[in-house]
Amino acid sequence: MTDAELARAIAVEAGELLQQIRREPGLTGAALGAKGDRDANTLILDRLHAARPDDFILSEESIDDRARCAAQRVWIVDPLDGTREYADGSDEWAVHIGLAVDGKPVLGAVAVPARNQVFATDDPPPMHPPCPAGLRVVVSRSRAPDIARCVGDRLGAILIPMGSAGAKAMAVVEGRADVYLHDGGQYEWDNCAPAAVALAAGFHASRIDGRPLVYNCENPLLPDLLICRREVAGLVLDAIAQG
Template identity: 45%
Template structure:
């Protein structure tokens, strides 16, 4: 791969990692899903880290598969550019034969121009997601900021993507309040991609996520004109000292006011 602009690089890295994961599935099979999942996490992480080290040597990386010490490296918080990656989003689904709702996430966060370098004892300046890609290898799809998707027209009714294994109770109450159907989907990347492809109209989650779970799909969603925020409507912030980002709302833009109001009503009950 030659060095390309950040949008194309995110797209190509996510797609390449996805191809490697498909090959790994073919090679190892599903007889030992635990071993397959571990191998998938490791191989995809190593490929992305090596590629970014070679192609963007001056940038920092925040990866789900990094050690705690690597995640806590203070240089990440003062860096101009940080890649936020999830080498295998939906590890559970990756190890299940026939499941296609798993993904590879590659996103780039950049400090806003003019913010300067943070002084000692002061918070690091804010930045923003500037490029990203979500590869859905088993579906043969890669969505990226290189060519943001255009969500198809919304159908009648409302469909909200939720976790297959742990749908939040408040989302079930929200669905009843706004008259929505809940659609279980595996990885966070697959859920947000489903909003952008028209399979669902929104994704609502609360109960525990990290920056790498949403950075890449949120970058693509924002580039596509979708709404993305915390469930209280506040901005999603990345490259924070603590990468915990426990809740999220991604939806078609016209539905965001209804969903945010519904979430407030549910929390008042």
């Protein structure tokens, strides 16, 4: 099994497990989210350790082994991206399985199980044509970043509220939005797999100042992100630079 096939298979299996947990009677709210995080993390780590025993893993739900910083290959995973949405019954949550090689997001898979979808670098979806109604910027449902609102105003864009980071990024890849712009705090596991999938599908993915996304850093904080159609990347970056 190739790395890309492995990422896809694990994302799908973890998503199926999370759907099964969701159907268990008596589990709601924080307890449901906690069990989903814990059990999906265990499954993912077990599968990766078995299939790629020499690779390191950085997971949101595990203690960080800083020895990974000297490694060439590091799997960067979020077993349940959007725990709140998952616990609340929303379909806007995801499973992230990404692989960084020499700090670059080379491949990955993002499963959106409640929508029965998986997006992966080995078979990215075709690029959809631009929306004739104008730019659509996907933002957090609970708190849209000020920068996204400012850029949206400057570009005359429509803001589309949505849940987890993976769900928002895949909305762009799927063609339901054109821009995902985030500022205000993310970690490598929030965006490694989504960035890998977006790049494989031909989209732009970078920091909000245009710098490349770098992974497997000692501090896994990666606070800002831009994923968008390549033809609008310059416009969006210019609008961001205006402050």
